[in-house]
Amino acid sequence: MSATLAPAGPTFAELARGFLRACFSGPLNIAITLACLALLVAVVPPLLRWAVLDATWSGNAAACREAGGACWAFVREKFWFSIFGLYPYEERWRPGTMIAILVAMVLASCQRRFWNRWLMLAWLVAAPAMLVLMAGGVFGLPAVATRQWGGLTITGIIAVYGLALGYPLAIMLALGRRSELPLVRWFSTAIIECVRGVPLISLLFMAAIMLPLFLPEGVTLDRLARVLVAYTLFTAAYMAEVVRGGLQAMPRGQYEAADALGLSYAKKMRLVILPQALAITIPSQVNTFIGLFKDTTLVVVIGVFDFFTTLRAALGDPNWLGFPTEAYVFAATVYFVLCFAMSRYSQRLETTFRPGQR
Amino acid sequence: MMWKGIAAAAAAMIAFAPVAAEAGRDLDQIKQRGTLRCGVQGPSNPGFGVPDSQGRWQGFNVEICRAIAITIFNDPTKVEFVPVTTQSRFPALSSGEVDVLSNNTTWTLTRDSAVNRFNFPAITFYDGQAIMVPRRLNVTSARQLNGATVCVQPGTTTELNIADFFRANNLRFTPVVIADLDEIRRAYDSGRCDVFTNDFAALAAQRTLLTRPADHVILPERLSKEPLAVTIRQGDEELTNIVAWTTFALIDAEEMGITQANVEQIAASATNPVIRRLLGVEGNMGESIGAARADYARTIIRTFGNYGEIFERHLGTNTPLGLERGMNNIWTRGGLLYAPPAR
Numbered sequence A: 001m002s003a004t005l006a007p008a009g010p011t012f013a014e015l016a017r018g019f020l021r022a023c024f025s026g027p028l029n030i031a032i033t034l035a036c037l038a039l040l041v042a043v044v045p046p047l048l049r050w051a052v053l054d055a056t057w058s059g060n061a062a063a064c065r066e067a068g069g070a071c072w073a074f075v076r077e078k079f080w081f082s083i084f085g086l087y088p089y090e091e092r093w094r095p096g097t098m099i100a101i102l103v104a105m106v107l108a109s110c111q112r113r114f115w116n117r118w119l120m121l122a123w124l125v126a127a128p129a130m131l132v133l134m135a136g137g138v139f140g141l142p143a144v145a146t147r148q149w150g151g152l153t154i155t156g157i158i159a160v161y162g163l164a165l166g167y168p169l170a171i172m173l174a175l176g177r178r179s180e181l182p183l184v185r186w187f188s189t190a191i192i193e194c195v196r197g198v199p200l201i202s203l204l205f206m207a208a209i210m211l212p213l214f215l216p217e218g219v220t221l222d223r224l225a226r227v228l229v230a231y232t233l234f235t236a237a238y239m240a241e242v243v244r245g246g247l248q249a250m251p252r253g254q255y256e257a258a259d260a261l262g263l264s265y266a267k268k269m270r271l272v273i274l275p276q277a278l279a280i281t282i283p284s285q286v287n288t289f290i291g292l293f294k295d296t297t298l299v300v301v302i303g304v305f306d307f308f309t310t311l312r313a314a315l316g317d318p319n320w321l322g323f324p325t326e327a328y329v330f331a332a333t334v335y336f337v338l339c340f341a342m343s344r345y346s347q348r349l350e351t352t353f354r355p356g357q358r
Numbered sequence B: 001m002m003w004k005g006i007a008a009a010a011a012a013m014i015a016f017a018p019v020a021a022e023a024g025r026d027l028d029q030i031k032q033r034g035t036l037r038c039g040v041q042g043p044s045n046p047g048f049g050v051p052d053s054q055g056r057w058q059g060f061n062v063e064i065c066r067a068i069a070i071t072i073f074n075d076p077t078k079v080e081f082v083p084v085t086t087q088s089r090f091p092a093l094s095s096g097e098v099d100v101l102s103n104n105t106t107w108t109l110t111r112d113s114a115v116n117r118f119n120f121p122a123i124t125f126y127d128g129q130a131i132m133v134p135r136r137l138n139v140t141s142a143r144q145l146n147g148a149t150v151c152v153q154p155g156t157t158t159e160l161n162i163a164d165f166f167r168a169n170n171l172r173f174t175p176v177v178i179a180d181l182d183e184i185r186r187a188y189d190s191g192r193c194d195v196f197t198n199d200f201a202a203l204a205a206q207r208t209l210l211t212r213p214a215d216h217v218i219l220p221e222r223l224s225k226e227p228l229a230v231t232i233r234q235g236d237e238e239l240t241n242i243v244a245w246t247t248f249a250l251i252d253a254e255e256m257g258i259t260q261a262n263v264e265q266i267a268a269s270a271t272n273p274v275i276r277r278l279l280g281v282e283g284n285m286g287e288s289i290g291a292a293r294a295d296y297a298r299t300i301i302r303t304f305g306n307y308g309e310i311f312e313r314h315l316g317t318n319t320p321l322g323l324e325r326g327m328n329n330i331w332t333r334g335g336l337l338y339a340p341p342a343r
Helices: A012-023 A026-053 A061-067 A072-084 A093-110 A117-135 A151-177 A182-196 A200-214 A223-249 A252-260 A265-280 A282-302 A307-314 A324-353 B002-016 B025-033 B060-073 B089-094 B157-168 B181-189 B200-207 B237-255 B263-269 B273-278 B296-304 B307-314
Strands: B036-041 B079-084 B123-127 B129-134 B148-152 B173-177 B195-199 B216-218 B226-229
Touching: A012 A026, A061 A072, A072 A093, A072 A151, A072 A307, A072 A324, A093 A117, A093 A151, A117 A151, A151 A182, A151 A223, A151 A282, A151 A307, A182 A223, A200 A223, A200 A282, A200 B089, A223 A265, A223 A282, A252 A265, A265 A282, A282 A307, A282 A324, A307 A324, B025 B036, B025 B060, B025 B237, B036 B060, B036 B089, B060 B079, B060 B123, B060 B237, B060 B296, B060 B307, B079 B089, B123 B200, B129 B157, B129 B200, B148 B157, B148 B181, B148 B195, B157 B173, B157 B195, B181 B195, B195 B200, B200 B216, B237 B273, B237 B296, B237 B307, B263 B296
Parallel strands: B036 B079, B148 B173
Antiparallel strands: B123 B226, B129 B195, B129 B216
16 A cells, blocks of 8 residues: 555654754754744743743723733734725725635635636736725715725735736836837836935835926826836836846747747747746735835825734824834734745745646 | 935925926916915824814914915915825925915924925024923022923934033933833823923923923923924025915914904094005005905904914913913013014
């Protein structure tokens, strides 16, 4: 039977013995182990006392100050505010529904078996539908200006829409930069270098504050739209260089073989080059994605209340002054969970696309 | 920092941008849009403007904006609050992203000049650099602080003001320079320095974060003048009048003893013509400043109360901030609040 033929893994006792041997082999390792243990003893009990034993889970600020530990009651009080931000209280079901759809769509998009025309179609329907649900003004939904959108909702919108719109643009820019047509090549290079050459924060500032000054009288472009355009461009410029790296890593033979088969440029790219180029750049793509996701916090400079800013706004509540640590721990946890999920997913993609190369 | 440079560049460009000067242009735009766009300090400013757990803006500056909306629309809900930062507030106002700033902006000459083209119709709060000391020092005046250890942030006007103050009064002090405000608070709380100095309202907010807030007093001296005013663009006399007379109505009402509780009763029974005119019982004072209704002040007082009531609700001694009225009291009670009469 196969089960008995498979080599038995090391038992727990063997593992433990190996670990101990590694920790206490030689004076240097013994010293390091002891130092680590001392550090743990110094850090863990106070942390545990603060975060759990002395913590307050419900009640008000006075109860928190009384107990002296972490004030998780504050996070609990501000939890929904951190999700929905300044969105009108009575209408909170709308961003709630939107987040549910967004999460469902993103999760579905992560499943390879759904990668077909229907998913594309679903996005084409869902993406505008979600924005309509948020904005209202039709179907009897009260209109809610985008300046009132906030919290994790707006972080999700900027990240998902920006990255989703920026990705195809990035591929086009990358292909354009390697194009043999000089005009296309110059244009793509100019966009990439110009956008990449300035900090995101200044792009946002230009989009939000400077742009209205240059627009003709009476013409207004929604602030969120301006932010999305800036963020999408930034995403595209950065991702384009990652994709270009993948394109350049392809052996020349791949291009020549595709040409020899008589494939058109579009087919050559779509069927031969891009699938391989994108697959080998997954780690750096995800790296850029995670970086860009965290950059969404910069929208605060132009007064957009993203998740992080919403929590900072909650810190100013006169009834709950003085719990910044709890808010930042909560924010860090949420960002970590989301980024870690992206990282794990990328590892799964790598094994799917490049079995045997890991 | 990059964005300060950008803000400066934006401000420079605004200086050359053509600004139409005909009166009432901004007000017309506000009326046409149907809402007042009010810039408030983001992410939050305890007591002055902060979103509550339900995402509704609350605070002193917020209610000033709602009061202006009553004057313009007879409806306190017709306000869109736009959070602005200290970097983005002026570009936001210049570009028309907001109609008014109600975010603790200090009225200064440069800002009021032909270069920046802002207008400050009325002061809503008198702030200024103040000094906090532990109660156990038994100090009642900053002039008794000879030899004190002072925690300051390097390179700030706060640092310069305190140095000037001590030198002008022939006092010695030992500076403890700490860059971060939270660090300064901890240093002060643990007794590393005797003096914690900052603008009065900010200092009061910091006091709430100390281990024992009641053990610390803010001394009466003010080391700088920070008159905080609602800010608008230059060139709209009607909007200037509306902002000014909304603020004046709040102050006049307090001076005359008109409160949220008694406003209707006073309106019905008052014989004093000044009160009758302020509340719109007689005359057309409201209309002459461009308000939606003659009794705009009465609606404001009925909705939010007078200046003192708004102050006490958000900043006063019964709130966590615990601010004394001090300079922000009616002139008849030793403060600086002095509004022209509704006549």
